[in-house]
Amino acid sequence: MAxxxxxxxxxxxxxxxxxxxxxxxxxxxxxxxKDLTVILLEPxxxxxxVFTQNRFCAAPVQLCREHLASGAGARALLINTGNANAGxxxxxxxxxxxxxxxxxxxxxxxxxxxxxxxxxxxxESLPSERIVAGLDAALADASADHWLxxxxxxxxxxxxxxxxxxxxxxxxxxxxxxxxxxxSGMIHPNMATMLGFxxxxxxxxxxxxxxxxxxxxxxxxxRITVDGDTSTNDSFLLVATHQACHAPIxxxxxxxxxxxxxxxxxxxxxLAQAIVRDGEGATKFITIKVEGGKTQAECRQVAYAIxxxxxxxxxxxxxxxxxxxxxxxxxxxxxxxxxxxxIDLYLADVHVVVQGGRNPxxxxxxGQRVMQQSEIxxxxxxxxxxxxxxxxxxxxxxxxxSINADYRS
Amino acid sequence: MAxxxxxxxxxxxxxxxxxxxxxxxxxxxxxxxKDLTVILLEPxxxxxxVFTQNRFCAAPVQLCREHLASGAGARALLINTGNANAGxxxxxxxxxxxxxxxxxxxxxxxxxxxxxxxxxxxxESLPSERIVAGLDAALADASADHWLxxxxxxxxxxxxxxxxxxxxxxxxxxxxxxxxxxxSGMIHPNMATMLGFxxxxxxxxxxxxxxxxxxxxxxxxxRITVDGDTSTNDSFLLVATHQACHAPIxxxxxxxxxxxxxxxxxxxxxLAQAIVRDGEGATKFITIKVEGGKTQAECRQVAYAIxxxxxxxxxxxxxxxxxxxxxxxxxxxxxxxxxxxxIDLYLADVHVVVQGGRNPxxxxxxGQRVMQQSEIxxxxxxxxxxxxxxxxxxxxxxxxxSINADYRS
Numbered sequence: 001m002a003x004x005x006x007x008x009x010x011x012x013x014x015x016x017x018x019x020x021x022x023x024x025x026x027x028x029x030x031x032x033x034k035d036l037t038v039i040l041l042e043p044x045x046x047x048x049x050v051f052t053q054n055r056f057c058a059a060p061v062q063l064c065r066e067h068l069a070s071g072a073g074a075r076a077l078l079i080n081t082g083n084a085n086a087g088x089x090x091x092x093x094x095x096x097x098x099x100x101x102x103x104x105x106x107x108x109x110x111x112x113x114x115x116x117x118x119x120x121x122x123x124e125s126l127p128s129e130r131i132v133a134g135l136d137a138a139l140a141d142a143s144a145d146h147w148l149x150x151x152x153x154x155x156x157x158x159x160x161x162x163x164x165x166x167x168x169x170x171x172x173x174x175x176x177x178x179x180x181x182x183x184s185g186m187i188h189p190n191m192a193t194m195l196g197f198x199x200x201x202x203x204x205x206x207x208x209x210x211x212x213x214x215x216x217x218x219x220x221x222x223r224i225t226v227d228g229d230t231s232t233n234d235s236f237l238l239v240a241t242h243q244a245c246h247a248p249i250x251x252x253x254x255x256x257x258x259x260x261x262x263x264x265x266x267x268x269x270x271l272a273q274a275i276v277r278d279g280e281g282a283t284k285f286i287t288i289k290v291e292g293g294k295t296q297a298e299c300r301q302v303a304y305a306i307x308x309x310x311x312x313x314x315x316x317x318x319x320x321x322x323x324x325x326x327x328x329x330x331x332x333x334x335x336x337x338x339x340x341x342x343i344d345l346y347l348a349d350v351h352v353v354v355q356g357g358r359n360p361x362x363x364x365x366x367g368q369r370v371m372q373q374s375e376i377x378x379x380x381x382x383x384x385x386x387x388x389x390x391x392x393x394x395x396x397x398x399x400x401x402s403i404n405a406d407y408r409s
Numbered sequence: 410m411a412x413x414x415x416x417x418x419x420x421x422x423x424x425x426x427x428x429x430x431x432x433x434x435x436x437x438x439x440x441x442x443k444d445l446t447v448i449l450l451e452p453x454x455x456x457x458x459v460f461t462q463n464r465f466c467a468a469p470v471q472l473c474r475e476h477l478a479s480g481a482g483a484r485a486l487l488i489n490t491g492n493a494n495a496g497x498x499x500x501x502x503x504x505x506x507x508x509x510x511x512x513x514x515x516x517x518x519x520x521x522x523x524x525x526x527x528x529x530x531x532x533e534s535l536p537s538e539r540i541v542a543g544l545d546a547a548l549a550d551a552s553a554d555h556w557l558x559x560x561x562x563x564x565x566x567x568x569x570x571x572x573x574x575x576x577x578x579x580x581x582x583x584x585x586x587x588x589x590x591x592x593s594g595m596i597h598p599n600m601a602t603m604l605g606f607x608x609x610x611x612x613x614x615x616x617x618x619x620x621x622x623x624x625x626x627x628x629x630x631x632r633i634t635v636d637g638d639t640s641t642n643d644s645f646l647l648v649a650t651h652q653a654c655h656a657p658i659x660x661x662x663x664x665x666x667x668x669x670x671x672x673x674x675x676x677x678x679x680l681a682q683a684i685v686r687d688g689e690g691a692t693k694f695i696t697i698k699v700e701g702g703k704t705q706a707e708c709r710q711v712a713y714a715i716x717x718x719x720x721x722x723x724x725x726x727x728x729x730x731x732x733x734x735x736x737x738x739x740x741x742x743x744x745x746x747x748x749x750x751x752i753d754l755y756l757a758d759v760h761v762v763v764q765g766g767r768n769p770x771x772x773x774x775x776g777q778r779v780m781q782q783s784e785i786x787x788x789x790x791x792x793x794x795x796x797x798x799x800x801x802x803x804x805x806x807x808x809x810x811s812i813n814a815d816y817r818s
Contacts, residue, residue, distance in 0.1 A: 055747040056740025056765070087736040089750070089766020122733020123767050185720065227719040229734070230741035310636040310719070310805075311594065311813055318814030324531020325638075327496040331465025332639035338464040341498070356465070357498020358532050396719075401807050404720055405727030 002278035003285040003374055003394065008148060008163040014176035015144035016199040018042035018241030022142035023153035026134030028127055029082030029120060034153035036131060038103065038138045039077040039197065045241045047074040047115070048209035050217045052234035058086035059096040059126075060116040061233060067100075072112035077237070078103050079117040079195065080131055081156050081182075086232035087123035095128040102132040106139065119156055119182065119195055119233050151180040154195055157403060158184045162274040168263035170256045173246035175202045177263055181271040185226060185280040185404060196221060196271055199239040202260050204249040206240075212252060212261065213238040220268035223300075224392045226279035227400070228308040238264075276392045281399030284316050287377040291388045298335055299389035302380060305333035306391075313396030316376065321367030323352050330380060342383030348376065411687035412694040412783055412803065417557060417572040423585035424553035425608040427451035427650030431551030432562035435543030437536055438491030438529060443562035445540060447512065447547045448486040448606065454650045456483040456524070457618035459626045461643035467495035468505040468535075469525040470642060476509075481521035486646070487512050488526040488604065489540055490565050490591075495641035496532035504537040511541040515548065528565055528591065528604055528642050560589040563604055566812060567593045571683040577672035579665045582655035584611045586672055590680040594635060594689040594813060605630060605680055608648040611669050613658040615649075621661060621670065622647040629677035632709075633801045634716045635688035636809070647673075685801045690808030693725050696786040700797045707744055708798035711789060714742035715800075722805030725785065730776030732761050739789060751792030757785065 019041060026036040041047070049068060051061050068074065078099055085092045100114040118126065141149075151163040165178040179198035198216070217236050242248075249257045277285050288306050293299035306312055309329040315322040326345060331338070345353035348370040352362050370376060428450060435445040450456070458477060460470050477483065487508055494501045509523040527535065550558075560572040574587040588607035607625070626645050651657075658666045686694050697715050702708035715721055718738040724731040735754060740747070754762035757779040761771050779785060 054737060054740035055742075055744065056736045056749045056752075084733070087733045087749075087762065087766060089764065091766065121731070122737060123762070124733075125767070229718050229720050229737060232733075232737050232740060309638050310809070311638050314810050314813035317810065320814065322530070324493070324496045324533075324641075327465045328463060328531060328638060328641050331463035331641060333464075335464065340465045340496075343465075353496065353532070355498065357496065357500065358534070396810060398807050398810050400719070401723050401726065401805060401810060404723035405729065 002160045003282050005160055005274055005277040008151065008161050010148055012165040013147040013163050014165045014167060014178050016176055016178055016241060017201045017243035018045055019199050019239060020142040020144050021146040021150040022138040022140065023146065023149045024134045024137035024141060026080070026130050028080055028130050034149065035081045036134045036138050037079040037150050037153045038135070038142065039150065040142055041075050041239060042241060043075065045074065045239060046206040046209045047237060047239050048213040049235060049237040050213055052231055054230050054232045056087060056232050058084050058118060058233045059088055059092035060085055060118045061235060062093065063096050063100065064115045064117070064235060067112045067115055070112045072110055074115050075109045075113040076103055076107060077115050077117065077197070079154055081120050081154060083118060083120040083124055083126050084122045084233050085118040085126040088125060092126060095126040098128045099131045103135055106135060117195055117235055119154070122232060147178050147180060154180065154182040156182065156184070157280060158182050158278055160278050162271055162278065164267045164270040166263050166267050168259055170202060170244065170259060171246040173244050175200060175244045175246065175260065177267050179267045179271050181275060183275040184278050196236040197239065198237070198264060198268060199241070200264065201241045201244040202249065203242040203244055203246055204240050204260065208249065208252055209238060209240065215261070216264055216268045219265050220272040223390060224272045224276045225304060225307045226276060226394055273392055276394050279394035280403045281397040282394035283374065283397055284395040285375050286316060286393050286395065287390060288393065289377065289388065289390045290380045290382065292382040292384055293387040294385040296387045296389045299382070299387050300391065302330055302333040302335065302382065303389055303391035305329045306380070307393035310396055316371065316395035317397045319368070319371040321364060321371050323347065323367060326378070327353065344381040344383065346379040411569045412691050414569055414683055414686040417560065417570050419557055421574040422556040422572050423574045423576060423587050425585055425587055425650060426610045426652035427454055428608050428648060429551040429553050430555040430559040431547040431549065432555065432558045433543045433546035433550060435489070435539050437489055437539050443558065444490045445543045445547050446488040446559050446562045447544070447551065448559065449551055450484050450648060451650060452484065454483070454648060455615040455618045456646060456648050457622040458644060458646040459622055461639060461641060463639050463641045465496060465641050467493050467527060467642045468497055468501035469494055469527045470644060471502065472505050472509065473524045473526070473644060476521045476524055479521045481519055483524050484518045484522040485512055485516060486524050486526065486606070488563055490529050490563060492527060492529040492533055492535050493531045493642050494527040494535040497534060501535060504535040507537050508540045512544055515544060526604055526644055528563070531641060556587050556589060563589065563591040565591065565593070566689060567591050567687055569687050571680055571687065573676045573679040575672050575676050577668055579611060579653065579668060580655040582653050584609060584653045584655065584669065586676050588676045588680050590684060592684040593687050605645040606648065607646070607673060607677060608650070609673065610650045610653040611658065612651040612653055612655055613649050613669065617658065617661055618647060618649065624670070625673055625677045628674050629681040632799060633681045633685045634713060635685060635803055682801055685803050688803035689812045690806040691803030692783070692806055693804040694784050695725060695802050695804065696799060697802065698786065698797065698799045699789045699791065701791040701793055702796040703794040705796045705798045708791070708796050709800065711739055711742040711744065711791065712798055712800035714738045715789070716802035719805055725780065725804035726806045728777070728780040730773060730780050732756065732776060735787070736762065747791070753790040753792070755788040
């Protein structure tokens with residue numbers, strides 16, 4: 001049960017000129033389940049991506065990086081669930097490549113023009129034969145209107161679809177943005193989430209794509225955590241088909257560049273937050289803002305220490321204002337010269353801690369009132385500088401243990 | 410229910426000449442519960458300690474550091490449960506000091522000769538009046554035979570007592586060692602555990618005490634984790650009364666120094682492992698050995714990444730050999746130049762991963778057999794060097810969530 005995450009609004013999932021999606025049931029791990037997706041891109045489309053920093057990165061992530069670096073120009077994305085193809089050694093690379101070759105053959109393009117993505121269980125051999133066997137059905141299904149089907153077909157332990165869109169005027173021309181993502185556990189992206197795809201028909205210089213996708217990831221997927229586990233397969237891809245008829249964007253700092261970036265970031269943040277809202281077992285959506293740091297990096301460090309603390313997360317689950325646990329996490333976040341007498345803590349509008357000690361005016365029932373809500377924002381004031389950062393996370397419930405103790409059973 | 414942790418053997422809890430313990434029920438948080446302990450030390454006793462690195466360290470930790478640094482010579486330890494006196498600001502320091510002053514007055518010593526220790530809930534005011542009111546009863550109870558009572562009186566969420574002893578011959582003289590500890594949650598010591606006290610009648614140069622206690626902590630309490638939360642109150646104290654009649658130990662590298670250190674470390678490791686065995690909700694005791702690292706530090710870094718992963722911990726709880734989760738944790742442990750094709754993984758004697766991929770000879774039922782045991786040892790081979798390190802941890806169960814969601818209720 002995702003926290004305050006309504007079903008996607010199909011009207012807002014705008015077709016992107018130059019992009020078609022097709023899905024099928026390839027029986028990769030289970031039957032009767034959409035598990036294979038192809039996303040077809042017209043020639044001239046620009047693609048840029050950011051990928052997991054996990055040193056055990058999966059075979060498809062390794063291939064994606066190579067294929068993007070080749071400069072061949074991506075023409076198709078090939079996404080499977082049910083198997084992550086990670087921890088699979090040379091055989092895993094060969095199997096991922098075989099699926100790219102098969103799809104390239106059917107489309108009359110080169111294998112380097114196919115970007116593969118996998119998600120699911122780690123350290124099991126990819127059933128590449130089943131993927132290849134499913135390609136015809138997926139291709140036959142391809143349509144610009146199938147973003148919702150794509151969002152469904154990339155889900156694993158997700159309980160709900162994650163898809164958002166936006167439109168923005170650039171030089172008076174309507175530009176569309178649509179994105180889908182999946183992810184629920186093993187979520188502490190270090191570049192990007194499990195899988196996120198964001199497409200636009202904006203006309204933007206291909207030279208700007210890598211910087212743009214990195215900035216978008218920094219402001220969205222790199223600000224969330226469910227369980228602190230960085231996946232082997234995190235991938236976030238930005239696709240621009242350049243088919244909108246405005247003047248090309250040559251700088252992200254221009255008026256048009258800023259407008260596009262804000263619109264893209266809005267969708268990316270909604271997708272990233274949707275992953276937290278659908279975090280495994282989540283019952284609360286928690287925003288942790290750290291202010292008054294010397295650097296943004298130390299603010300983020302403190303925010304993640306709080307967001308990863310099992311004690312803080314279980315207290316939120318229990319709606320128990322056992323807020324000393326937050327102070328403990330601030331204290332062990334790794335800022336060696338932190339002065340506890342400079343710390344203030346707010347839970348929503350409730351001033352809990354003043355200069356490192358309990359606020360004399362703080363009443364437990366005020367903390368209790370905030371803790372019972374399903375959307376909780378806290379502010380930690382470090383009193384050391386002017387930097388700030390924000391992280392989004394969820395609580396730790398019995399359901400998290402059940403899901404992860406039973407995932408493969 | 411602690412994992413394979415039998416009740417302490419009273420015969421092995423040797424009286425230490427020069428040390429007496431007294432406990433009472435002071436009603437600090439609950440009634441009908443031993444919650445106040447005094448440990449009285451004869452003049453001439455040496456004491457050295459290591460304390461939490463948490464920047465939100467508790468008021469008693471701050472006072473302990475000051476009193477030890479004063480050189481006054483510790484004559485009494487004063488320990489309460491039911492309240493951590495952390496996150497309490499200047500009022501917390503004043504209250505901790507007031508309890509030291511009261512005990513010092515009764516004993517005819519200075520307040521600096523009293524070391525205070527607190528454990529319990531954070532950010533609530535210490536009921537120092539109740540502690541002071543309980544001192545007479547605790548002092549009346551003081552006896553060299555009360556180690557077991559002391560182990561009981563320092564417990565909080567612990568389900569079992571943690572007390573071990575050992576004897577060792579030094580220059581033909583029998584030297585005794587007895588230690589007690591408490592801790593079950595908020596366990597990821599960064600210098601020492603919640604509370605650990607180790608006493609010996611060995612005659613050792615006071616100059617060696619600080620080095621010795623630091624080395625003991627490094628080899629025991631600093632190698633464990635339950636939930637990755639470093640407490641605000643971690644304290645580990647080594648007490649030497651010098652009353653055994655062997656020639657004074659002037660070097661830890663001497664034969665006698667080595668013998669004493671090995672015996673002390675043995676007790677310290679049993680205490681540290683007892684904390685993991687009694688980790689909140691623990692059903693498995695897990696030893697993580699990382700070999701083949703460039704440095705011991707990177708081995709420990711990898712071991713802790715595995716030990717802190719909620720996904721790994723829930724898989725152990727479920728006895729599910731979903732061992733790819735271990736590879737993912739190795740991959741995100743932060744070794745930026747780690748080569749996944751150099752990694753091997755053993756679960757007990759089962760060779761699971763060869764050169765970063767699944768061992769073709771690995772059968773899931775072999776992994777399953779190991780996972781079902783309550784004592785599990787894994788070895789991760791990094792293939793980068795000759796360094797090694799070991800960390801002890803437990804699994805993550807429903808019971809952990811229940812305990813921490815209900816702790817204050």
